[in-house]
Amino acid sequence: MSKHSFPLFVAIDGPAGSGKSSVSRAVARKLGYGYLDTGAAYRALAWHVIDQEVDPQNADAVAALLPDFDYTIGTEPDAYFVRVGQTDVTDAIREPAISAAVSAIARVPAVRTHLTELFRTIARAVPQPGVVVEGRDITTVVAPEAEVRILLTATEEARMTRRSAEISTQSAHTVAEQLRSRDRADSQVVEFMSAADGVTTVDSTHLDFDQTIDAVVEVINTARNSHD
Numbered sequence: 275m276s277k278h279s280f281p282l283f284v285a286i287d288g289p290a291g292s293g294k295s296s297v298s299r300a301v302a303r304k305l306g307y308g309y310l311d312t313g314a315a316y317r318a319l320a321w322h323v324i325d326q327e328v329d330p331q332n333a334d335a336v337a338a339l340l341p342d343f344d345y346t347i348g349t350e351p352d353a354y355f356v357r358v359g360q361t362d363v364t365d366a367i368r369e370p371a372i373s374a375a376v377s378a379i380a381r382v383p384a385v386r387t388h389l390t391e392l393f394r395t396i397a398r399a400v401p402q403p404g405v406v407v408e409g410r411d412i413t414t415v416v417a418p419e420a421e422v423r424i425l426l427t428a429t430e431e432a433r434m435t436r437r438s439a440e441i442s443t444q445s446a447h448t449v450a451e452q453l454r455s456r457d458r459a460d461s462q463v464v465e466f467m468s469a470a471d472g473v474t475t476v477d478s479t480h481l482d483f484d485q486t487i488d489a490v491v492e493v494i495n496t497a498r499n500s501h502d
């Protein structure tokens with residue numbers, strides 16, 4: 275199969291609140307690409323684990339749920355949804371209880387292997403000429419060979435401020451503490467705080483949302499030109 279049979283792969287990693295989901299989705303919309311939110315799969319599995327009354331800390335019990343984990347995600351930037359079986363969990367997976375449980379299931383090796391395979395399959399199958407895939411280990415594990423690899427960062431302060439502006443049900447202090455402890459737990463499993471070789475860093479601390487989109491599109495265009 276020629277390399278043009280697969281969509282152009284844009285891999286974006288970064289810590290919580292760096293803007294991965296919102297920026298990746300907007301970039302995909304702008305370029306007419308598909309969009310894959312990999313964090314949503316980890317969150318959906320955490321939702322399923324809790325729904326099945328399994329202890330998220332019990333790695334074997336979590337791994338045992340994988341063969342029957344029936345997960346669907348929308349890859350159209352304008353028609354985003356996440357389903358487990360027939361249940362729409364798009365909003366439920368953003369609940370604080372899921373955010374609190376997700377790192378425990380994300381450190382189970384069988385979970386990472388299973389979801390990584392799923393991501394590769396979903397990304398290859400999008401009908402668009404490109405796909406923006408975002409998460410924590412896309413540039414390093416899921417698609418180290420991606421045509422475009424970006425680390426999206428922002429200072430901890432900027433990320434906490436953005437995230438707490440979104441969440442009205444918890445104090446800014448609680449949101450910041452939870453984000454910090456999730457980043458700490460996730461960092462023990464995958465490296466997403468510094469760019470791997472060949473990965474371009476986009477620091478959005480002093481960029482507004484539109485400027486961040488433009489900066490990412492510029493990295494993609496530069497990489498595309500060098501591949502042509």
Ligand SMILES: Nc1ncnc2c1ncn2[C@@H]1O[C@H](COP(=O)(O)OP(=O)(O)O)[C@@H](O)[C@H]1O
Pocket residue numbers: 288289290291292293294295296297436437440478481482483484486
């Ligand atoms: N450059 C930016 N300037 C200001 N706000 C931003 C910027 N990038 C993202 N945001 C906002 O920050 C919040 C967190 O972004 P999100 O995409 O959910 O991050 P992540 O997916 O990395 O956790 C969202 O409300 C988003 O609109």
Ligand SMILES: Nc1ccn([C@@H]2O[C@H](COP(=O)(O)OP(=O)(O)O)[C@@H](O)[C@H]2O)c(=O)n1
Pocket residue numbers: 289290291292294295312313314316317376377380408409410411412456460464
């Ligand atoms: N590629 C990925 C994506 C997410 N994750 C896990 O999934 C969780 C949720 O990811 P997310 O992207 O929705 O998180 P936010 O950055 O949006 O807060 C993370 O805290 C990680 O534990 C992962 O391990 N690897």
